[in-house]
Amino acid sequence: MEGVLVVAEHREGRLSPATFELIALGRALAVRTDGLRVAVLGSGVERIASHVAEHAEVVLVQDPLLREYTPGGYAQALAVVRRSVDPKVVLLPHSSQGFDLAPALAAEWESPIVTNVVGLSIEGDQALAYRKILNDKLVAEVELSSEKPFIITVRPGGKASDPLPSPAPITNASVSIDASKLGARFVRYEKPQVQDIDIASADIVVSAGRGIKEKKNLALVEAFAKALGGVVGASRPLTDMEWLPKTRQVGQSGKTVRPKLYVACGISGAMQHVSGMKDAGTIIAINTDPTAPIFEVAHYGFTANVLELLPAVVKELKGA
Amino acid sequence: MVLNIVVCMKQVPNPDLQFQINPEGTDIRRDALNYRTNGADEYALEEAVRLKEKHGGRVTVITAGPKRTEPMLREALAKGADEAVRVAVDDPAPYDAMKVARILAAAVKTIPHDLVLTGVQSDDHINSLTGGLLAATLGRPHASVVTKVDLSGTTVTASRELEGGDIQVVQLDTPAVLTIQFGTNTPRYAPLPAIMKASRQPIRELGPAALGAATWEDFATGYAFRVHRLSPPEAKGHAEMFTGPVAEQAKRLARLLREKGFYRG
Secondary structure: OOEEEEEOOEEOOEEOOHHHHHHHHHHHHHOOOOOEEEEEEEOOOHHHHHHHHOOOEEEEEEOHHHOOOOHHHHHHHHHHHHHHHOEEEEEEEOOOOHHHHHHHHHHHHOOOEEEEEEEEEEEOOEEEEEEEEOOOOEEEEEEEEOOOOEEEEEOOOOOOOOOOOOOOOEEEEOOOOOHHHOOOEEEEEEOOOOOOOOHHHOOEEEEEOHHHOOHHHHHHHHHHHHHHOOEEEEOHHHHHOOOOOHHHEEOOOOEOOOOOEEEEEOOOOOHHHHOOOOOOOEEEEEOOOOOOOHHHHOOEEEOOOHHHHHHHHHHHHHHO | OOOEEEEEOOEEEOOOOOOOEOOOOOOEOOOOOOEEEOHHHHHHHHHHHHHHHHHOOEEEEEEEOOHHHHHHHHHHHHOOOOEEEEEOOOOOOOOOHHHHHHHHHHHHHOOOOOEEEEEOOOOOOOOOOHHHHHHHHHOOOEEEEEEEEEEEOOEEEEEEEOHHHOEEEEEEEOOEEEEEOOOOOOOOOOOHHHHHHHHHOOOEEEOOHHHOOOOHHHHOOOOEEEEEEEEOOOOOOOOEEEOOOHHHHHHHHHHHHHHOOOOOO
């Protein structure tokens, strides 16, 4: 036994793409262990299970109380899966749901846990996890050893799995979820409805970050965006301060954009932001700190004060 | 009923700085580091103080850290916390979140609590882990990435932020643990008289003995955990860099935008 268990993430009938990233990582790890299985937990999720089975073997657990994610419901279902699968490592996405569930699981299983990892290797009872710390400026290699299964959340954005030549089997596991042990109970979803331009459909997005220092300096970013015929986006801190509406936020908790040109103005490049813009055609970053992680995803980097560079470049463009 | 809220806060090295790795390769060099309050914890504190202002009650701030964390605790007192507790863990770089959570849980158990709030993540390690582990260790229900908290009797209604900006509304029974997201509120500034007052307020210190242990090692987990090595990230793709005077960079950027067809003026 001792295989790799991936916990599929889905919401409102849609699988999270992170699930296939976990399957890709799980396959690599499974080479040295006893195979890879994906737990699909839910109610009326046969279609999702079949989709996952195109990539890996599925353990399907269904119960009306699993219709929506709850930490307690998922933990109860995974306890059942654990008995049949006996995993050495459990992989979850480092997402709002993944890092909600993972610590509960680790505490219950008395398991070692490492979150937000960008790389992982397992050798017997030892795991070596790679994670980025301090604004992604350093990589920490964390070494764990335990006889218990390792609980790992994986930073989204990795390579997704390719489908198998033919679908893998789906095994049903039965469970009876105790309604009094769901933890936080699901009430409803809310989807913010705000009228604004859709930055995700723009060819050119010029985004501002904390480096612009003051709200009034947004005018410099707007002038530059206007010169290029683009729209203004923002990193999270700016929409948190309400300098721009939430609809302009680029990143994990905002919008994912793939414009032809993305200009990051005074944005350090935290994972939360980068995951929302890394696939842009051309990325230009302007930041005074040459070690800022934004320069790792950018194609062109300008190490200047954005407040000086933007007016100067607008002048250059218009003057010629 | 008096509403008792505990806020767990952390002091972190300012992540905007540049860092050097120590000679052993296991931590950053911590001499002359600039520390600040963890960003998300500021929102947790503000949310706690607002709940107190609305429902009445008492806010206790707690941290596990060395003496240098005291100014952070005093600032929290000045912003509306009623009591400050320092769990005297002197490890400057506690990487093992499970051990920290176990220590914090033991300390929180000694304080009346209907709600325990903390930040969704710490700016240095970005684990998003301590709050969840703390809840599980305390045996309390937990909701993470919370952007809105409503309290009615013993029921907490919390809005959790999901990917893409959608919200999931959940309900929990108190006592409950919530991790608060950035931007949930607008943290206040401490008024000067409150700062003066906070500077004279005592900070309660808890050592291992107060939590029924001989040393902090008693809270170690059942598995081995160690930071094997810190290293700079592998320079995967890296931008083609432009440096030099701003005027020169502006010319280069303008030329680049024209060559790539992004400016058609």
